Amino acid sequence: MIGTGVLKGMAVTARNFVGSYFDKERLTTVQYPEERAPLPENYRNFPFLVYDGEASEAGLRCVACKICEKECPPQCIYIVKSDDKKPDYMGKPQFYPRIFDIDISVCMSCQICVEVCPFEAIKMDKVYELSRQERFDALLMKKDDLAKSNGYYHEIQPTEAASVDAKLTEAAAAKKKPTTPPGAPPAAAAGGATTTAA
Ligand code: SF4
Ligand code: SF4
Numbered sequence: 001m002i003g004t005g006v007l008k009g010m011a012v013t014a015r016n017f018v019g020s021y022f023d024k025e026r027l028t029t030v031q032y033p034e035e036r037a038p039l040p041e042n043y044r045n046f047p048f049l050v051y052d053g054e055a056s057e058a059g060l061r062c063v064a065c066k067i068c069e070k071e072c073p074p075q076c077i078y079i080v081k082s083d084d085k086k087p088d089y090m091g092k093p094q095f096y097p098r099i100f101d102i103d104i105s106v107c108m109s110c111q112i113c114v115e116v117c118p119f120e121a122i123k124m125d126k127v128y129e130l131s132r133q134e135r136f137d138a139l140l141m142k143k144d145d146l147a148k149s150n151g152y153y154h155e156i157q158p159t160e161a162a163s164v165d166a167k168l169t170e171a172a173a174a175k176k177k178p179t180t181p182p183g184a185p186p187a188a189a190a191g192g193a194t195t196t197a198a
Helices: 004-019 068-071 110-115 150-156 158-176
Strands: 045-050 078-082 097-103 123-124 147-149
Touching: 045 110, 045 150, 078 150, 097 147, 110 123, 150 158
Parallel strands: 045 147
Antiparallel strands: 045 123, 078 097
């Protein structure tokens, strides 16, 4: 029958309206901006750059490899690589971005930059109050605007950030392990093992 859908919808609205006086769960309206509905952990909007430690410049994980710049579908990332190098989180000298801009008025929140980054250096943020009155450039985010600490990443995406930390720790430990030179006997056979049979 024509109009059944409208009647059903109005019944739901009426049930929630009356029910909201007795059950807070039925009060679906949030009094924004005084109140904010909690965002789900996997909510995402625009990317940010992760840094370790306290100093954003020194701790920036990005090594300016430019993979994200190449892969970004609307081409809204612009990177200029440094001339010198700085130590990364494992102490290895690496290039870093002298310039790293993202035009978030163009970004389509696809997360491809995050997926392709081999260094866990770029992640998706949850900040959504980004509207500006200016017409040009106000949404062009510079490196300083984009850099946010690993602590912040843990606050907004605790599960994902913990798994990234575990992965990076594992990778750092694997790099520190002594490697057996080609043709040399395994460590145990060469007397490297420390346990003895009783
Ligand atoms: S989220 Fe997508 S569109 Fe936005 S910067 Fe990353 S790759 Fe580009
Ligand atoms: S964010 Fe990642 S992929 Fe992009 S330039 Fe930096 S290290 Fe490379």
